[in-house]
Amino acid sequence: MNFRATIEIGQWLFLLYFIGLNTGYLMLNMLSLISLSRLMRANAVDALPQAYSGFEPPISLLVPAYNEQASIATSIRSMLQLSYPQFEIIVINDGSRDDTLEVLQREFALVPFPEAYRARLATRTVRSLYRSTVYPHLRVIDKENGGKADSLNAGINASRYPLFCAVDADSILQRDSLQRVALPFLEDAKVIASGGTVRIVNGCTVSDGFLEKVDLPRNPLALMQIVEYLRAFLFGRMGWSPLNAMLIISGAFGLFKKEAVVEAGGYRTDTVGEDMELVVRLHKHYRLARKPYRIVFVPDPICWTEAPEDLRTLKNQRIRWQRGLAESLSMNLKLLFHPRSGAAGWLAFPFMMVFEWLGPLVEVVGYLFMLLLFLFGMISSQALWVFLFVAVGFGMLLSVSGLLLEEISFHIYSRPRHLVLLLLAVVLENLGYRQINSLWRLIGLVRWLIGGHAHWGEMKRKGTWQGM
Amino acid sequence: MDFAVSSDPILRFAFWSGVGAGALTLLLIVQVVLMRVMLIYREKRKSRFLEVWRPLMVQSLSGNVQHCPPVLKADAAVLLNLWNHFQQSLRGEAKERLNQLARDVSLDMLALNLLRSRRMAEQLLAMMTLGHLRNKSAWRALSDLLEDGSPIVSLAAARALMQIDASAAVDVFMPLLVVREDWPSARIASILKEAGASVISEPLADLIRHAPAEQLPRLIHFLDLAYSEVSSRLVREILETTDDPQVIAACLRAMSDSRDLDLARKQLQHLEWPVRVHAAAALGRMGSDVDRQRLVRLLEDPQWWVRYRAAQALSQLPFVTTDQLRQILAEQTDRYARDMLKQVIAERPA
Numbered sequence: 001m002n003f004r005a006t007i008e009i010g011q012w013l014f015l016l017y018f019i020g021l022n023t024g025y026l027m028l029n030m031l032s033l034i035s036l037s038r039l040m041r042a043n044a045v046d047a048l049p050q051a052y053s054g055f056e057p058p059i060s061l062l063v064p065a066y067n068e069q070a071s072i073a074t075s076i077r078s079m080l081q082l083s084y085p086q087f088e089i090i091v092i093n094d095g096s097r098d099d100t101l102e103v104l105q106r107e108f109a110l111v112p113f114p115e116a117y118r119a120r121l122a123t124r125t126v127r128s129l130y131r132s133t134v135y136p137h138l139r140v141i142d143k144e145n146g147g148k149a150d151s152l153n154a155g156i157n158a159s160r161y162p163l164f165c166a167v168d169a170d171s172i173l174q175r176d177s178l179q180r181v182a183l184p185f186l187e188d189a190k191v192i193a194s195g196g197t198v199r200i201v202n203g204c205t206v207s208d209g210f211l212e213k214v215d216l217p218r219n220p221l222a223l224m225q226i227v228e229y230l231r232a233f234l235f236g237r238m239g240w241s242p243l244n245a246m247l248i249i250s251g252a253f254g255l256f257k258k259e260a261v262v263e264a265g266g267y268r269t270d271t272v273g274e275d276m277e278l279v280v281r282l283h284k285h286y287r288l289a290r291k292p293y294r295i296v297f298v299p300d301p302i303c304w305t306e307a308p309e310d311l312r313t314l315k316n317q318r319i320r321w322q323r324g325l326a327e328s329l330s331m332n333l334k335l336l337f338h339p340r341s342g343a344a345g346w347l348a349f350p351f352m353m354v355f356e357w358l359g360p361l362v363e364v365v366g367y368l369f370m371l372l373l374f375l376f377g378m379i380s381s382q383a384l385w386v387f388l389f390v391a392v393g394f395g396m397l398l399s400v401s402g403l404l405l406e407e408i409s410f411h412i413y414s415r416p417r418h419l420v421l422l423l424l425a426v427v428l429e430n431l432g433y434r435q436i437n438s439l440w441r442l443i444g445l446v447r448w449l450i451g452g453h454a455h456w457g458e459m460k461r462k463g464t465w466q467g468m
Numbered sequence: 469m470d471f472a473v474s475s476d477p478i479l480r481f482a483f484w485s486g487v488g489a490g491a492l493t494l495l496l497i498v499q500v501v502l503m504r505v506m507l508i509y510r511e512k513r514k515s516r517f518l519e520v521w522r523p524l525m526v527q528s529l530s531g532n533v534q535h536c537p538p539v540l541k542a543d544a545a546v547l548l549n550l551w552n553h554f555q556q557s558l559r560g561e562a563k564e565r566l567n568q569l570a571r572d573v574s575l576d577m578l579a580l581n582l583l584r585s586r587r588m589a590e591q592l593l594a595m596m597t598l599g600h601l602r603n604k605s606a607w608r609a610l611s612d613l614l615e616d617g618s619p620i621v622s623l624a625a626a627r628a629l630m631q632i633d634a635s636a637a638v639d640v641f642m643p644l645l646v647v648r649e650d651w652p653s654a655r656i657a658s659i660l661k662e663a664g665a666s667v668i669s670e671p672l673a674d675l676i677r678h679a680p681a682e683q684l685p686r687l688i689h690f691l692d693l694a695y696s697e698v699s700s701r702l703v704r705e706i707l708e709t710t711d712d713p714q715v716i717a718a719c720l721r722a723m724s725d726s727r728d729l730d731l732a733r734k735q736l737q738h739l740e741w742p743v744r745v746h747a748a749a750a751l752g753r754m755g756s757d758v759d760r761q762r763l764v765r766l767l768e769d770p771q772w773w774v775r776y777r778a779a780q781a782l783s784q785l786p787f788v789t790t791d792q793l794r795q796i797l798a799e800q801t802d803r804y805a806r807d808m809l810k811q812v813i814a815e816r817p818a
Contacts, residue, residue: 008478011478012478015478056654113811114807114810114814116776116807116808116811136815186652186653186655187652187654189653382479383478386479386482386483386486387482389483389486390483390485390486390489393487393489393490394485394489396489396493397489397490397493397496400493401496404496404499404500407500411504411507416508419501419504423497423500
């Protein structure tokens with residue numbers, strides 16, 4: 001085979017990869033469209049006030065905290081106001097180096113509590129447990145630093161209720177968040193986990209820890225992440241859910257059946273993607289054991305989180321996410337094409353592997369390959385432009401289809417100005433932002449290959465929406 | 469546009485794929501914009517409609533409505549939604565007055581028409597309305613919908629039927645509890661609760677008596693909503709004949725008559741720990757001082773949940789003070805029993 005033929009094959013491969021990737025996502029989009037339409041029809045009546053049935057399973061809210069002294073009191077206060085018949089809050093102070101524990105002790109009148117702690121999952125040493133004298137359903141675990149996964153395992157050990165909800169300390173919830181995310185557990189006894197849509201809080205108004213008014217951020221990076229989140233949640237997850245093949249539940253807010261998680265071994269502490277790894281492992285555990293189960297996505301916007309507004313923080317976040325993805329998939333390779341693995345192992349896993357795990361490598365190499373061929377005069381400027389035209393065109397198509405799903409379902413960005421800005425973001429996001437994202441993800445992939453220690457992801461917060 | 473006719477097949481393929489993606493993108497943008505325009509139009513129309521009808525609904529609560537404008541078919545669903553919102557937040561006489569307003573503006577006829585709609589949301593609204601109005605002429609249509617494959621539709625029909633005539637509806641609703649495993653327990657419980665213990669107690673007990681064994685744990689849960697004498701009688705009957713741990717646990721959970729305490733005491737040594745958990749909890753609810761030693765022994769159980777429920781039960785026994793619990797704690801030699809008692813003492817309200 002001569003050099004030119006090799007180049008031609010390379011060009012075809014990259015082109016077909018891009019088209020395959022986008023066609024795959026468009027099919028997911030179609031699935032989401034069907035599920036969302038069905039859901040919106042049923043929601044028309046669910047929107048009416050309904051009394052609690054008394055059958056709602058009680059929930060343990062697990063809140064791992066590491067150096068959260070500035071915001072922990074506000075977060076916990078808002079969580080205490082959630083509307084749900086029965087729940088407890090367990091804050092896990094993961095050896096914070098700041099005054100997180102002191103703030104909690106002061107604000108919630110904590111006293112040491114002689115808990116008969118049951119170590120079903122191994123964790124770092126638990127130093128002590130506290131209980132609030134003001135809010136009897138609030139407890140605090142103080143433990144040695146071991147990371148988020150280790151903290152969640154300690155929380156599971158101390159939890160009293162059959163369902164636990166893992167929540168980031170900085171998540172902004174809605175009063176009915178627990179009700180909504182728990183609904184699938186009421187509807188189907190086979191459900192072992194449910195996750196909700198996470199939205200970006202930048203630009204919004206938050207009062208007393210609750211979202212008051214939705215708006216768009218002025219920061220262009222945050223704006224583009226809104227389009228990205230719409231894509232990721234409304235069809236990246238909604239599409240897989242009816243096939244029972246959703247491999248991710250965001251660590252920011254997810255509800256799990258405790259016994260299912262304990263049976264699967266709890267959270268793994270040797271990965272930065274403990275949230276995704278757990279969900280993939282649950283699929284593997286249940287599929288391979290031939291146990292009926294469901295992992296469900298709730299598309300309602302029930303959790304809001306702050307998106308990075310500077311390149312450095314965003315870069316670190318994306319590197320961590322990519323590494324987490326690579327770890328989650330590589331740790332559960334047994335699920336891939338296993339005869340019993342169903343849609344999770346035959347569709348979602350290979351899709352994630354080819355388009356998400358290895359995707360950044362193919363994308364970055366593809367861009368570089370075409371650029372080099374052009375610089376060395378091996379392809380014409382026409383060919384380079386056409387390649388960019390295809391890549392950008394499909395990217396925009398995917399972004400705008402995410403926006404369409406939002407418009408069909410919740411249209412929470414209700415003002416005409418919002419729509420104009422979002423459409424602008426759909427275009428701009430594909431002209432540089434996505435490409436640089438691919439580069440960061442490639443770095444994440446390389447770091448995963450090289451290895452290294454997992455640690456808490458630190459995020460530079462602006463919190464301009466807070467304190468209003 | 470040289471790419472379109474280029475001799476290079478890759479270039480041609482890529483170009484036309486890009487054109488396809490671009491065209492679809494434009495189409496979707498147009499669709500998004502159109503949907504937004506439609507939404508704004510619908511919202512404006514809806515708010516104009518509500519501006520007229522919300523005050524009328526409020527006036528109707530005091531019986532002061534003079535004149536109601538005619539309702540266009542396009543506004544029917546909005547009106548039904550508003551009316552149902554009011555209905556769900558009212559009690560007693562106010563509910564009746566609202567029903568009168570509905571009859572005055574022929575809301576029942578609108579709902580009967582919407583019952584045949586292909587849109588599930590409209591159908592559901594119609595069923596809710598007919599239920600609140602206790603409209604008997606909808607009985608036949610609602611009975612048909614009770615057989616619908618969708619659990620959402622069939623349960624909405626069940627609720628409406630129960631509201632219209634609970635005594636007649638239990639005869640058609642109850643047998644379906646065994647068959648319809650897709651009906652969520654929480655929704656069934658809501659309907660049974662709304663119907664009331666006087667209507668459901670005996671039919672539910674009858675259903676459980678004849679239900680297949682694998683359905684019993686699920687159905688026994690609903691006994692919480694029945695009269696306690698009916699539930700106790702049935703629990704006694706079942707416990708005499710069953711050896712299924714899940715059924716025994718469900719019965720212990722439903723137990724509410726202290727005359728059955730001996731049945732619970734017998735299960736304290738059961739091989740399955742979930743049974744021991746529920747037996748301990750039953751003693752906590754209904755037990756007396758004579759159960760103290762039984763529960764103290766259970767504090768050494770290998771299962772955390774059994775120890776916890778036993779300690780809680782001890783703490784709940786009548787006239788057991790914190791000092792007495794501390795005395796029991798001092799007598800314990802088992803570390804796990806001590807730890808559990810310490811926790812439960814700390815949990816006691818000050």
